[in-house]
Amino acid sequence: MSVSKICCIGAGYVGGPTMAMIAHKCPNIDVKVVDINETRIAQWNSDTLPIYEPGLDEIVKGCRGKNLTFTTEIDAAIKEADMIFISVNTPTKTFGVGAGRAANLEYVEKCARRIAEVAEGHKIVVEKSTLPVRTAEAVKRILSNASNGSTFDVLSNPEFLAEGTAIEDLLDPDRVLIGGERKEAIQELVDVYAHWVPTDRILTTNLWSSELSKLTANAFLAQRVSSINAISALCEATEADVDEVAAAIGTDSRIGPKFLKASVGFGGSCFQKDILNLVYLCEYFGLPEVAQYWEQVVRMNDYQKERFVSRMVRTMFNTVSDKKIAIWGFAFKKDTNDTRESAAIYVVRDLLLEKARVCIYDPQVTKQQVIQELEYVLSEGDNGISPAKRELIDNHVTFASSCEEASSDAHAIAVLTEWDEFAEVDFGKIHDSMKKPAFVFDGRNRLKQKNLVDSGFEYHGIGF
Numbered sequence: 001m002s003v004s005k006i007c008c009i010g011a012g013y014v015g016g017p018t019m020a021m022i023a024h025k026c027p028n029i030d031v032k033v034v035d036i037n038e039t040r041i042a043q044w045n046s047d048t049l050p051i052y053e054p055g056l057d058e059i060v061k062g063c064r065g066k067n068l069t070f071t072t073e074i075d076a077a078i079k080e081a082d083m084i085f086i087s088v089n090t091p092t093k094t095f096g097v098g099a100g101r102a103a104n105l106e107y108v109e110k111c112a113r114r115i116a117e118v119a120e121g122h123k124i125v126v127e128k129s130t131l132p133v134r135t136a137e138a139v140k141r142i143l144s145n146a147s148n149g150s151t152f153d154v155l156s157n158p159e160f161l162a163e164g165t166a167i168e169d170l171l172d173p174d175r176v177l178i179g180g181e182r183k184e185a186i187q188e189l190v191d192v193y194a195h196w197v198p199t200d201r202i203l204t205t206n207l208w209s210s211e212l213s214k215l216t217a218n219a220f221l222a223q224r225v226s227s228i229n230a231i232s233a234l235c236e237a238t239e240a241d242v243d244e245v246a247a248a249i250g251t252d253s254r255i256g257p258k259f260l261k262a263s264v265g266f267g268g269s270c271f272q273k274d275i276l277n278l279v280y281l282c283e284y285f286g287l288p289e290v291a292q293y294w295e296q297v298v299r300m301n302d303y304q305k306e307r308f309v310s311r312m313v314r315t316m317f318n319t320v321s322d323k324k325i326a327i328w329g330f331a332f333k334k335d336t337n338d339t340r341e342s343a344a345i346y347v348v349r350d351l352l353l354e355k356a357r358v359c360i361y362d363p364q365v366t367k368q369q370v371i372q373e374l375e376y377v378l379s380e381g382d383n384g385i386s387p388a389k390r391e392l393i394d395n396h397v398t399f400a401s402s403c404e405e406a407s408s409d410a411h412a413i414a415v416l417t418e419w420d421e422f423a424e425v426d427f428g429k430i431h432d433s434m435k436k437p438a439f440v441f442d443g444r445n446r447l448k449q450k451n452l453v454d455s456g457f458e459y460h461g462i463g464f
């Protein structure tokens, strides 16, 4: 039997692009992406998709209405599918046992219960969400109580795409990982990917290795960023240059050149949450030394963000109060509109607490999204946001529609996302429009220091 109908529960940053790619590469498979969020489904069915991702529009618009459907009719899609992906969010728990560390598995469990309730016949259930190792055990137990006597295989197929390059990553993945128990079920999923991925890049393992490999991959990637960021602090104290150090060590083929870009700190919805989840798991399994080892990666990242703001304040004569600061970029990396856990949130928060006035420009992030992030980060638990903090958002945050507009009359520019367009502006003109001395704090080391210094700026990058 080969798969002819797929249902994916969760139309987010992973469910949307991955299912669009399967529909694009497998014209004989009917793919339905379902979600409880009506607005999100309406956006997937509109001209403006809910996610900005280079190349995504073409693929979605090419398959939509043919073999790719976005719908809120969850039960019907579960019933007719041979294979059901669970691709819902697994955020860090904010309450109860494991708060601040453990993954909140509420949404995954609800999906498993829904499948158990409405499925008929045999289904292959695929964990696409990032999950703690041994989650499949719980999923299998829930499914074993199915209302209609249905039977199930459970597979783990974690996703490794990065935002901003999702389509490239899906088209040409380093590997596809499939964990499972029954060979025939694993093969069904291998056959789907084999439509476009060379079979030697489709790895199969047991369920638990697959679940744990995803958390481990993210932990290793984040660890590289924290490692180079730790060295960036030492570079600033010693006149070494972190980009030179990264290039020098990256030529060692055992280390490799990728993921060694020092920055204001890593962001995104997953690195921090997945490492904290790993830390929680290690503690749960009685391995406190291992937990502490990984926790340090997140601590170093927090330190990097704090250090960036302290350096700004110190350099600007120990006060930024009432000074206008242009914020270039709010997304957690370029080529995405995603702001989840973006370093910019914390940098802007700390600048606001120093009473600076910030003017934000990001080519893809909406004003409403920035305000939501700031309200959340400035809130005090269940008490919400205090009048003093509300005043900071209302009176100290403005928005611009270009780098030039954000920087006009500003004391400093803080570059927080590496958008390509930031390197292409007329720095001479921008310098002329700013207060002097005009500072640039480049949290991404993407602007050319020499050009900026030639234009009259006082330039401060990361790690030199």
Ligand SMILES: NC(=O)C1=CN([C@@H]2O[C@H](COP(=O)(O)OP(=O)(O)OC[C@H]3O[C@@H](n4cnc5c(N)ncnc54)[C@H](O)[C@@H]3O)[C@@H](O)[C@H]2O)C=CC1
Pocket: 009, 010, 011, 012, 013, 014, 015, 034, 035, 036, 037, 040, 074, 087, 088, 089, 090, 107, 110, 111, 128, 129, 130, 131, 159, 160, 161, 162, 163, 269, 270
């Ligand atoms: N964002 C990324 O680049 C990557 C994320 N992941 C993992 O993939 C998973 C999904 O992440 P994102 O797509 O970013 O999340 P997301 O928050 O963008 O999307 C999740 C969607 O699931 C929906 N949902 C939640 N409960 C539901 C239910 N019971 N029934 C139907 N729909 C439901 C939500 O409404 C939401 O639209 C997470 O576990 C994440 O760790 C893995 C690789 C990359």
Ligand SMILES: O=C(O)[C@H]1O[C@H](OP(=O)(O)OP(=O)(O)OC[C@H]2O[C@@H](n3ccc(=O)[nH]c3=O)[C@H](O)[C@@H]2O)[C@H](O)[C@@H](O)[C@@H]1O
Pocket: 130, 159, 160, 161, 162, 163, 164, 218, 221, 225, 258, 259, 260, 261, 262, 263, 264, 265, 266, 267, 268, 269, 270, 271, 332, 333
């Ligand atoms: O599980 C996930 O969600 C995904 O997490 C990351 O992807 P993503 O967070 O989208 O983007 P990355 O390119 O990994 O960047 C993460 C953060 O690290 C920062 N970073 C990255 C690389 C680097 O050298 N320096 C650096 O500061 C980026 O600016 C960004 O803020 C992983 O790269 C994906 O493989 C994984 O699937």
